[in-house]
Amino acid sequence: MRNPYDILGVAKTASEAEIKKAYRKLAKAHHPDRNANDPKAKDKFAELNAAYEILGEAEKRAQFDRGEIGPDGKPRFQGFGGGSAGPDVDFEHFSFGRGGRKGAGVGGDDIFSQLFGEAFRSAGRAGNGRASAPRSPGEDVAATLTVTLEDIASEAKKRVALPTGREVEVTVPKGVVDGQVIRLRGLGRGGPMSDSGDALLTIKIASHPQFAVEGADLRHRLAVDLEDAILGAKLRVPTLGGAVEMTIPPMTSSGRTFRLRGKGLPTKDGAGDLLVTAEVKLPAEPDDALLDFARKRRAVRAE
Helix, strand or coil: CCCHHHHHCCCCCCCHHHHHHHHHHHHHHHCHHHCCCCCCHHHHHHHHHHHHHHHCCHHHHHHHHCCCECCCCCECCCCHHHCCCCCCCCHHHCCCCCCCCCCCCCCHHHHHHHHHCHHHHCCCECCCCCECCCCECCECEEEEEEECHHHHHHCCEEEEECCCCCEEEEECCCCCCCCCEEEECCCCECECCECCCCEEEEEEECCCCCCEEECCEEEEEEEEEHHHHHHCEEEEECCCCCCEEEEECCCCCCCCEEEECCCCCECCCCECCEEEEEEEECCCCCCHHHHHHHHHHHHHHHC
């Protein structure tokens, strides 16, 4: 996998906001649903999400910058002694059999254990005393989890069936966005000679009958009766946590937007806002008094 900074097109000094902005822009452009004719779109999208999974979390980003994890998010082998190569050891002065020159009577495994510690002993020796063969990486699998805005607001627990036949319970995380991929470690396919891969879970946010999603903010269109728009009123407005009361000031025009802070979707640092746009509606049936008033207003303007 390529360097996550290169994948998102940001510098190593980029701020958290710059990384998030770059990810959202690229994820929108390369989403498989928008690139149905591109056979590589799914791989590009998965690569973007894997890069953001590292750079989008401060701790993982710091680990990557220090070289502790690789671009795939897995621990990186640093070499014996912390470098890329092992320490200078004169193996001529050790015996790898049961007898020999200096160090006679010490087996080969024990010598390596003395040099490199318990890490060698726990590396997976087979029953005949030899170290087991290296294990290959497993196969990642993909699945989709559809969630509602209410699920996100309440951090609901959802069950999802994976292609492996396994069913797992997932907590919907704060700040999740449509199309985001969550990596479930070790829940992919594996084998006798390979580790288990990961499950890549793409979040799909279901459309809502009352709210439109704009990042962490929600937008709602509120029908306002003509008399309430002219005289002002207190109206009930739906939110994800239940209806609340909002004051409409006198002479409110259609299209005016009010902001209810903290009534949007939860984020890692708080919550977005609910943007309520007034839509002034006329009576369904003709109103003689209203028609007479309108005629008089028109006549005044014509003078």
